[in-house]
Amino acid sequence: MANNKKNVRVVELFAGVGGFRVGLERCAKDVFRTVWANQWEPGQKGQWAYKCYSERFGADAHCVNKDISTVIEQVPEHDLLVGGFPCQDYSVASTGAKGIEGKKGVLWWSINDIVRKRHPQFILLENVDRLLKSPTKQRGRDFGIILKCLYDEGYAVEWRVINAAEYGNIQRRRRTFIFAFKDTTKQFARIKKYMETEGEFEWLVRDGFFAESFPVKQEHHDKKKPTELDLDEYEDLVTVSDMFHATFYNSGVMYAGKIYSEELSPDYNGPQKLLGDIVLEEPVDDKYFISQDQIEKWEYMKGSKKIERTSKEGFTYQFSEGAIAFPDPLDRPARTMLTSEGTANRSSHVITDKLTGKYRRLTPEECERINGFDTGWTDTGTPERQRYFIMGNALVVPLIEKMGGKLLEIM
Incomplete structure (x- = not known):
């Protein structure tokens, strides 16, 4: 040393x-x-x-x-x-x-x-x-x-x-x-x-x-x-x-x-932090909300499904995946964030907004909190899509x- x-x-x-x-x-x-x-x-x-x-x-x-x-x-x-x-x-x-x-x-x-x-x-x-x-x-x-x-x-x-x-x-x-x-x-x-x-x-x-x-x-x-x-x-x-x-x-x-x-x-056996603990309790920009006509699309992405696919070699097989909670429960820990967080993607979190009761995506600030960074850590001129990408790559600071x-x- x-x-x-x-x-x-x-x-x-x-x-x-x-x-x-x-x-x-x-x-x-x-x-x-x-x-x-x-x-x-x-x-x-x-x-x-x-x-x-x-x-x-x-x-x-x-x-x-x-x-x-x-x-x-x-x-x-x-x-x-x-x-x-x-x-x-x-x-x-x-x-x-x-x-x-x-x-x-x-x-x-x-x-x-x-x-x-x-x-x-x-x-x-x-x-x-x-x-x-x-x-x-x-x-x-x-x-x-x-x-x-x-x-x-x-x-x-x-x-x-x-x-x-x-x-x-x-x-x-x-x-x-x-x-x-x-x-x-x-x-x-x-x-x-x-x-x-x-x-x-x-x-x-x-x-x-x-x-x-x-x-x-x-x-x-x-x-x-x-x-x-x-x-x-x-x-x-x-x-x-x-x-x-x-x-x-x-x-x-x-x-x-x-x-x-x-x-x-x-x-x-210690205290457990939950997704709801980091959700903003203030008005959130409309762009994060999921409109009523998008709900069906999200329900399909999040739901269980079996799809017939064909491999490069020409073999037919059945692709299946289980359901993901929709919306994500606030009384449990968040799922693993990926670099695609924030996009219309099966893996992205969807929560119930605390003020309006409507469905919405997480904000970049909430993603920072999930990883234990200070709120606004990536708000340094970084494009919003990149803020999600960065948090999807980050580790859990605590x-x-x-x-x-x-x-x-x-x-």
Whole structure:
């Protein structure tokens, strides 16, 4: 660390509008100091998330608006690397004189390059929950590659799939959080000693990074047997890419190359925020309301249906989908927001306006509140459609605030 835990240097990758930074600064703004950030939306002329980030953090933004793979040399020394990255094809191949290479454009390899260059003490990443199962034809390979990369660089890793609503937040959003810590940290010394006397299960349910902030039942799953593997059985990344397959559950730990994963159940008994808690109680612009002649269209989109379709190969099959509540109940958490939120789309929320009793879409401000941002966070000249898009890509800020508290404890 730069000096002590009162000065934690943070690098934020794929920063969006600053979800990680907002959460960490809410936890301890005087401790977590973002020294460099990167935000680049491929193919988008406006680069709206970057502009919002720069507007909100001003002269201290330190945000670079370029493809991360082209600016890795700019990344400074830091203590904590954070970022939310997409689930892509992480497979690798041997390329002769060049050694081992991943596919071009896959963002994990940029993260890996930064880790190998700077070796931050701590890494906190976010991804979709399907990361643990991808790809379909070789389940677990992609996450296995990530674990192998971090193991080779001297890290232990813990992960948890967290549904924000199961811990009191407004949105039912399931995301995989990956926490890695270097073999030079106090946390690594703790897990080393812990594994000599306790075990992986106890670490995950009692003393690991996620256990206190996101409590789980201290009992084994009655139907799903824990996965136990050893990365030392794989010669290199190419071997992992070609041969590795595993069932990863929603919680796990990798220490000294040994992988342990188990399905755990949330055990949260605190207050629960609901969709109705963030709905505006003031007049809303008419453009958000659904007219009477549009109701039938929305009911069809939201309803269950079976549709006969034909594949590219000419095979006929039946596509079916279940019903979605219409309107969305205000006495429950919101569903997962997607980037298409705000459009006439099956996945978009439709609520009953509190003042008029009429159906309407969510406003951008309400979407910000669902993710735990301040109201109006993206109101920085960003086009309204892009404000929805940005929130559909964002993480749930209060989760990061809790993780920040745990980081302060273990540093």
